[in-house]
Amino acid sequence: MQTSFTEAQLRDPDTAESNRILRTCVHCGFCTATCPTFVLLGDELDSPRGRIYLIKDMLENDRPATPEVVKHVDRCLSCLSCMTTCPSGVNYMHLVDHARRHIEETYDRPVHEKALRKVLSLVLPYPGRFRLALLGAMAGRPLARFIPGASVLAGRLRAMLKLAPASLPPPSAVERPGTHRAVGPRRGRVALLTGCAQQVLAPSINEATIRLLTRMGLDVIVHQDQGCCGALDHHMGHHDPAMRLARANIEAWHEEIRGKGLDAVVINASGCGTTVKDYGFMFRAEAPEVAARAAAVSALAMDVTEVLTKFGYAPAREKPGLTVAYHAACSLQHGQRITTLPKDLLKRAGFAVKEPAEGHLCCGSAGTYNLMQPEIAGQLRDRKLANLDRTRADLIAAGNIGCLTQLAGGAMPTVHTVELLDWMAGGPEPAAVAAARAAKRAAA
Numbered sequence: 484m485q486t487s488f489t490e491a492q493l494r495d496p497d498t499a500e501s502n503r504i505l506r507t508c509v510h511c512g513f514c515t516a517t518c519p520t521f522v523l524l525g526d527e528l529d530s531p532r533g534r535i536y537l538i539k540d541m542l543e544n545d546r547p548a549t550p551e552v553v554k555h556v557d558r559c560l561s562c563l564s565c566m567t568t569c570p571s572g573v574n575y576m577h578l579v580d581h582a583r584r585h586i587e588e589t590y591d592r593p594v595h596e597k598a599l600r601k602v603l604s605l606v607l608p609y610p611g612r613f614r615l616a617l618l619g620a621m622a623g624r625p626l627a628r629f630i631p632g633a634s635v636l637a638g639r640l641r642a643m644l645k646l647a648p649a650s651l652p653p654p655s656a657v658e659r660p661g662t663h664r665a666v667g668p669r670r671g672r673v674a675l676l677t678g679c680a681q682q683v684l685a686p687s688i689n690e691a692t693i694r695l696l697t698r699m700g701l702d703v704i705v706h707q708d709q710g711c712c713g714a715l716d717h718h719m720g721h722h723d724p725a726m727r728l729a730r731a732n733i734e735a736w737h738e739e740i741r742g743k744g745l746d747a748v749v750i751n752a753s754g755c756g757t758t759v760k761d762y763g764f765m766f767r768a769e770a771p772e773v774a775a776r777a778a779a780v781s782a783l784a785m786d787v788t789e790v791l792t793k794f795g796y797a798p799a800r801e802k803p804g805l806t807v808a809y810h811a812a813c814s815l816q817h818g819q820r821i822t823t824l825p826k827d828l829l830k831r832a833g834f835a836v837k838e839p840a841e842g843h844l845c846c847g848s849a850g851t852y853n854l855m856q857p858e859i860a861g862q863l864r865d866r867k868l869a870n871l872d873r874t875r876a877d878l879i880a881a882g883n884i885g886c887l888t889q890l891a892g893g894a895m896p897t898v899h900t901v902e903l904l905d906w907m908a909g910g911p912e913p914a915a916v917a918a919a920r921a922a923k924r925a926a927a
């Protein structure tokens with residue numbers, strides 16, 4: 484694709500990168516077929532290629548974002564399905580990240596929209612605040628069906644209340660800062676990102692991760708200064724808050740790297756993993772020592788399934804006689820290109836594994852997308868659940884808390900992959916397995 488940025492524009496590192504990305508696109512349109520919003524809406528402007536043209540026009544002309552650009556970029560899930568389809572290697576992720584930042588800097592959103600984004604930014608990354616907000620949403624959940632109207636605001640309020648869980652587990656002690664010692668001879672030392680929303684919604688995921696890793700001979704560090712990875716703000720175009728959160732993690736893990744050393748930074752929410760693996764890029768234009776620290780953290784970042792494979796996961800129980808429908812989170816399969824490891828581990832653990840049709844399509848979770856675009860997210864959820872149901876499996880496993888929340892409440896119980904692996908390695912039975920077994924007995 485030809486571009487015509489001026490030399491002055493290209494002195495900005497983000498514009499220079501977007502220029503490079505735009506020039507790799509050859510307009511072939513292969514990406515349209517695998518883009519969830521194009522599949523649903525059938526509008527070229529809701530396809531990757533259409534969005535690329537809109538972004539190019541906006542950036543090249545140094546123009547404030549228009550309502551049309553905002554509408555179509557906001558509808559993008561950042562699922563990155565287009566990136567794994569593209570034969571030319573177009574880095575759509577960095578392009579749309581730049582566009583979202585430009586939109587936030589130049590577009591005056593309606594007041595209710597700005598307020599919602601601000602609230603999400605102030606609440607979701609902080610477990611204490613998120614817990615309080617969820618308790619409020621749980622109390623208001625029965626009222627969701629009484630919220631009248633077809634307005635955007637009414638739809639979002641209904642979506643928020645519906646997504647609130649029926650109950651909330653208490654905070655887990657394992658997430659407190661400290662070191663969880665290796666069981667037996669020590670084989671390595673890793674830091675764990677305990678996350679933000681995940682530790683409130685499902686602390687059992689971090690508990691299972693720590694049990695598994697320590698059992699495999701790894702010291703697991705939960706650093707007191709690590710927190711939200713910044714992805715939620717980053718995907719809303721909130722540059723400064725995202726960088727502040729990311730910087731805190733980089734400094735925390737740098738302290739560990741410089742001290743006793745780290746073999747990995749382990750992430751068990753794939754949406755966060757994609758972002759931590761991108762810290763090196765996000766900080767590339769900072770002071771050289773900061774950029775180097777960010778790059779070092781990104782180089783150490785590993786999804787938990789990569790760590791389990793590297794250190795040799797081995798089950799300790801008999802085969803459970805259960806079939807798992809594996810839902811590939813977009814951030815894992817498209818963002819990090821991890822496709823076979825989770826399935827191989829589940830098979831090694833003794834599960835029969837099935838994959839749904841249209842496995843490349845997003846479930847509609849996508850960070851805050853299911854709150855901001857509830858209609859499209861709802862359609863994608865229904866489509867995903869229908870495909871998962873057709874596998875006739877006993878339960879659904881996925882490696883991302885956003886997907887698990889989005890797919891909860893369907894015909895099959897949902898569980899994080901790592902909880903199944905921990906159970907088969909000697910950990911406690913996950914609640915989803917108990918539910919799946921009860922359903923099996925009832926159907927027999």
Ligand code: SF4
Pocket residue numbers: 517518519520521529530531534558559560561562563564565566575
């Ligand atoms: S990131 Fe996903 S929704 Fe956005 S353009 Fe690419 S395929 Fe479409």
Ligand code: SF4
Pocket residue numbers: 507508509510511512513514515531532565568569570571572573
């Ligand atoms: S598949 Fe790649 S090269 Fe082709 S239109 Fe899409 S982004 Fe451009």
